[in-house]
Amino acid sequence: MKAPGEVVSTLSHVPGVAAAMVVGSADGQIVEASPMKGAAAGVPDTRKHTAALAAYLYSKVSRASHAARLGTPSFMRLEAERGNICVVGLSEVVLVTIVTPEANLGRVRLDMMQAAREKA
Amino acid sequence: MTEPTVVEPWVAAPLKRLAEDARLISGVLLHPSGRAVGQFGFSKAADVMSICALTSAINASSRELGRQLYGKPFYEMHHAGGDRQVFMARCMAGEQEFLFVGVFDRESSLGMVEIYFSEFQKALEKLIPHTEPAAPLPAGDFEGELNRSLDSLFGPIR
Numbered sequence: 001m002k003a004p005g006e007v008v009s010t011l012s013h014v015p016g017v018a019a020a021m022v023v024g025s026a027d028g029q030i031v032e033a034s035p036m037k038g039a040a041a042g043v044p045d046t047r048k049h050t051a052a053l054a055a056y057l058y059s060k061v062s063r064a065s066h067a068a069r070l071g072t073p074s075f076m077r078l079e080a081e082r083g084n085i086c087v088v089g090l091s092e093v094v095l096v097t098i099v100t101p102e103a104n105l106g107r108v109r110l111d112m113m114q115a116a117r118e119k120a
Numbered sequence: 121m122t123e124p125t126v127v128e129p130w131v132a133a134p135l136k137r138l139a140e141d142a143r144l145i146s147g148v149l150l151h152p153s154g155r156a157v158g159q160f161g162f163s164k165a166a167d168v169m170s171i172c173a174l175t176s177a178i179n180a181s182s183r184e185l186g187r188q189l190y191g192k193p194f195y196e197m198h199h200a201g202g203d204r205q206v207f208m209a210r211c212m213a214g215e216q217e218f219l220f221v222g223v224f225d226r227e228s229s230l231g232m233v234e235i236y237f238s239e240f241q242k243a244l245e246k247l248i249p250h251t252e253p254a255a256p257l258p259a260g261d262f263e264g265e266l267n268r269s270l271d272s273l274f275g276p277i278r
Contacts (some may be wrong), residue, residue, distance in 0.1 A: 027200075028231025052231025059229075 002118045004032035007095065012037075014111045016103020018083070021051050021096045022119075025059065028052035031093060047098075050085065054078075054096045058087045075109055088112045090119055126158035127272040134243035135160060138222075142236035145204070147222035148172060152179060152210070156273055157218060165274040169267075175208060175221045198230055207233045213244035 002010075004022040011020035012034035021033040030051045039045070058076055065073045076087040084099040086108055095116055099108055124135040131149055135158045139147060146161025148168055154176035162168050178197070186194035196209040207230065208221045220240075224233055 024231075026226075026229060028229035048231070049235050052229060052235050056229055056232050 002115070004093070004119075007115045007119050008032045008034045011095065011097055011111060011115055014097075014103075014108055016100045017108060018098045018100055019047055019050075020098075021047060023051040023055045023094050023096050025055055025089060025092055025094045028055040036098070050098060051096055054085055054087050055094050058089055058094050062089065075113065077105070077109075086112060088116045090116055093119075095119070124158050124160040125273045127155075128157050130247050130249055131158045131244065134240050134247065137243070138236055138240040141239070142222070142224065142233045143228040144222040144224050144233070147220065148175065149218055149220050150175060152176060152217055152219055155268070156270060159273060161223070165270045168273060169270055171221060175219055178208065179210065179219050200230075205230065207237070209237060211237070211241040211244060213241075213248040216248065218244070 007022055008020045011017055014020075018038060019034050019036045022031040023029065024031055028051060030048060033047050033051070036045065036047060057078070058073075061073055061076050065071065073089065076089075078085040078087075083101050084103070084105065086097045086099055086105075088095045095112055097108060097112060099105065124132055124139065126132045126135065135147070135149060138144065139160050144161070146159075148159045148162070148171050149157045150172050151157060154172045156168055156172050159168050162171075182197055183193035183195075186192055197206075198208075199206045204223055204225050206221065206223055208219070211218050211220060220237065222233060222237075
């Protein structure tokens with residue numbers, strides 16, 4: 001079982017991942033986070049916001065998935081104008097990555113799933 | 121969610137937004153002295169009265185505890201109960217200090233409450249009327265002050 005710091009370090013080195021975080025699924029608080037790549041100096045750090053909202057969103061998506069009798073979601077991706085937010089849920093934490101539009105999403109997904117298996 | 125009832129009308133909109141965005145079940149905004157400024161989720165004046173008194177006391181104790189332990193006061197507190205959780209924090213608007221206490225369950229999370237509370241703080245800062253601060257009431261008039269604010273929130277007790 002990998003420590004949160006190792007998981008974050010591994011994921012943050014995947015090409016296209018701007019930031020990787022391990023977040024408490026119940027409280028939405030950051031357990032471990034990598035620095036935000038490419039963030040301009042003086043720009044407010046929004047990782048805390050992203051972490052809380054992504055964990056919250058994942059809990060709602062899980063509910064929808066269970067309501068549709070599809071079981072627990074294994075991977076969630078939110079596509080936005082300037083990139084993606086990817087989430088993989090474990091029991092007590094969720095892995096969250098902020099991904100640039102140029103990233104290879106297949107690789108990101110694979111590495112997040114792999115990290116989740118190792119973390120479990 | 122019930123609409124907030126307020127003593128100072130300018131806090132109504134930010135309080136409503138905080139309640140909705142952070143999915144709070146109930147909450148009270150008060151002065152550190154224990155005087156209520158606004159509330160949502162409560163229907164009884166007695167409940168708000170107890171919460172104001174307790175929050176004021178907890179705030180005073182936790183500040184002192186922080187000072188004793190770390191040399192600076194604690195300004196935020198979170199208690200996770202079985203079903204419901206309590207978030208308590210102070211916020212500044214201009215020169216005025218307020219305390220907020222909110223209750224939430226699994227429909228929200230501490231992270232969410234913290235995010236929307238920081239937005240609430242910014243909204244208060246922006247909306248606070250720039251008037252001369254009211255003359256301080258005589259020290260020790262805790263009960264009178266509390267009753268006056270409760271009368272404004274729920275109407276005078278007949």
